[in-house]
Amino acid sequence: MAKSNRVAVITGGARGIGKGMARTFTKRGIDVVIADKDGDLLEKTVSELKTAEASIYGFKADISKVDEVDKLFDFTMKQFGQVDILINNAGVAEPLVPITEVDLKIMDEIINVDFKGVFYCSRRAVKEMKPRKSGNIINMGSIDGYVSLPGVVYGPMKAAVQRFTTVLARELASIPIRVNCIVPGLVLTELMEELSDRDVELMLKYVPMHKALVPEDVANLAYFLVSDEARYITGSVITADSGASADAGWHAFGL
Ligand SMILES: NC(=O)c1ccc[n+]([C@@H]2O[C@H](COP(=O)([O-])OP(=O)(O)OC[C@H]3O[C@@H](n4cnc5c(N)ncnc54)[C@H](O)[C@@H]3O)[C@@H](O)[C@H]2O)c1
Numbered sequence: 001m002a003k004s005n006r007v008a009v010i011t012g013g014a015r016g017i018g019k020g021m022a023r024t025f026t027k028r029g030i031d032v033v034i035a036d037k038d039g040d041l042l043e044k045t046v047s048e049l050k051t052a053e054a055s056i057y058g059f060k061a062d063i064s065k066v067d068e069v070d071k072l073f074d075f076t077m078k079q080f081g082q083v084d085i086l087i088n089n090a091g092v093a094e095p096l097v098p099i100t101e102v103d104l105k106i107m108d109e110i111i112n113v114d115f116k117g118v119f120y121c122s123r124r125a126v127k128e129m130k131p132r133k134s135g136n137i138i139n140m141g142s143i144d145g146y147v148s149l150p151g152v153v154y155g156p157m158k159a160a161v162q163r164f165t166t167v168l169a170r171e172l173a174s175i176p177i178r179v180n181c182i183v184p185g186l187v188l189t190e191l192m193e194e195l196s197d198r199d200v201e202l203m204l205k206y207v208p209m210h211k212a213l214v215p216e217d218v219a220n221l222a223y224f225l226v227s228d229e230a231r232y233i234t235g236s237v238i239t240a241d242s243g244a245s246a247d248a249g250w251h252a253f254g255l
Contacts, residue, residue: 003054004029007080008226009072011063011121012090014041016189017140019049020215021087024223026054030085033076037062037090055079063090063117064109073124082132085226086125088118088139088161093191096150107153114157115164122168126177135177136226139165141237143183143245162237169235178234180225185241186212208243 008025012018013034022032022045031054036042042058049056059075061068076083092113094106122137129135144151145158165181172179186192186203195203204210221240224230239245 003031006084006226007031007033007076007082008085008087009033009035009076009083009121009125010087010089011035011117013087014038014045014058016191017184017187017215017218018087018089019045021089021219021222022056023049024216024219025085026051026056028223029053031055031080033057033059033072033079035059035061035063035072035090063121064112066120069117069120069124072121073128077128083125083128084132084135086121086135086137087222088121088137090117091140091191093154093194094151095194099152102152110153110157114154115160118161118164122164122179126172129177130175133175135172135175137168137177137179138222138225139179139181141165141181141183143185143239143241145183146245165237166235173234176234178225178230180233180235181237182218182221182225183237183239183241183245184213184218185239185244187215187218188212189215206244206247207241208247211242213240213242 008030010018010021010032013022014036022034025032026049039060042060046056046058057079059072061072063069090113092110094110118139125137139161141162142158144155145162149155162181165179169179185207204212218240225233
């Protein structure tokens, strides 16, 4: 596929959904910088994903630290001179415990990565996108952002990301910089490793399509959202969840 002359920054791209995004984007000619706090994995992923269709770089950064976010974007601007796409994908989840047992350090980490990191990266990306009068930001939400699943920090932070998406989309619409949010269903990545095989089996029993996603399913939706075919889609929070959020709990009544 021909080069698209677009540059994407993908946070948390060393593994899981972010890695799937990086693979999908580079294969389709979009240059990519993947940022991750795990430097060793980042290096491995970059060499694995190297392709003739586009350039790919890794940059070690903790996106919960504003100075590291600035260095990430300085690096991207130095390499490519532009940022067209930001995928705010890096995220952390918590052990599922009652509120009285929540470790406050873990609480801070989730707030700092899942919300503040998204804020810092978006803020800097918008600075680079505005003069070019175009850009796309994709945030990663979660079903936990809509529905009250166990986990008293992660779900509320994802709900905040989902609202941040619509507020920022409104602010930037006239430029236009488009801002959308993908809400994945169950994607079997390392983030989900706390779930036992039985948990997964139970979850999939009640998911209407009875299927977990692979990272590329989420990446394909992101690729569409950043394309011209989606030019009037902004402020949308879009599920790719095998019908999970459509079920609305009615299975509990045998319906
Ligand atoms: N897997 C799912 O089923 C699922 C469902 C709904 C939403 N999500 C969301 O999708 C996104 C990706 O999930 P995943 O399953 O691929 O996760 P993952 O844990 O497999 O990968 C996350 C990556 O982010 C990196 N990361 C974590 N904290 C970081 C930080 N402070 N700075 C930079 N990098 C950091 C990790 O090193 C890792 O490489 C997350 O935002 C997650 O909340 C996942």
